[in-house]
Amino acid sequence: MSTAIYTRRLVEHRYGRPLEELRRSNASGRSDDPVLPILLRRLGGLAQTDADARSARRNLDAAWQRCRSGEHVLDDLVLLYATDVVDLERQEQTEAEAVWDLLDVRLLLDRPSDQPPLAHRAAPAPDDEDLLTSAREVAAGLHRLNREALRRGLRDRGIHVSNRRLGAVLQKLRAESASH
Structure with missing residues (x-):
């Protein structure tokens, strides 16, 4: 090209x-x-x-x-x-x-295109406990718990989280599943 x-x-x-x-x-x-x-x-x-x-x-x-x-x-x-x-x-x-x-x-100059930016959130960021509750619900429906599947499941619910927060939630979910 x-x-x-x-x-x-x-x-x-x-x-x-x-x-x-x-x-x-x-x-x-x-x-x-x-x-x-x-x-x-x-x-x-x-x-x-x-x-x-x-x-x-x-x-x-x-x-x-x-x-x-x-x-x-x-x-x-x-x-x-x-x-x-x-x-x-x-x-x-x-x-x-x-x-x-x-x-x-x-x-x-912060002149975005006419199309809406992808970064706009469908819902405000939930606090940690609400996020963990939603993540547990998403994880229950997954065959295999991994970062991308959890991220997709949360986004389907309108929840967008940073990579750092997603990692912390994933770590908590894995610790919970290991203790059960």
């Missing part, structure tokens, strides 16, 4: 919408995201550099094929196209990194 395609997909993933939709919302002025116009300009430049690099690679390939067929006069042309390819690939990488940096800036 080319750097330009990867970067486009990354932008679409981070914004939660296709690039065409992002362009339409930016053109109509519906977006209040200050990073989006800059990001779209950079993506346009990256796409152009990608097209130029593909063209330079085709030219290099054609010149190389002619050179291999015995036209040694073309050695300079092969070198010229090879230099173009290297320069364009460096430029493409630099432009892609600039887009990635803009995505990081967007995160730093």
Whole structure:
């Protein structure tokens, strides 16, 4: 996958919408995201550099094929196209990194996408005793008690716990089952 395609997909993933939709919302002025116009300009430049690099690679390939067929006069042309390819690939990488940096800036500005964040909890975090009671109920329905199965069972009940708390609960449940 080319750097330009990867970067486009990354932008679409981070914004939660296709690039065409992002362009339409930016053109109509519906977006209040200050990073989006800059990001779209950079993506346009990256796409152009990608097209130029593909063209330079085709030219290099054609010149190389002619050179291999015995036209040694073309050695300079092969070198010229090879230099173009290297320069364009460096430029493409630099432009892609600039887009990635803009995505990081967007995160730093705390500009979440339009999609609801996954971190929102369905229910407030229960206290330890309520959590342990729910965990016991989940564990009773499990064939094998492990961290992931317990986490899934608790999430199915709308309970989201940190890895640290889950480990402590799991340890208590295992101690209880060992003592019975």
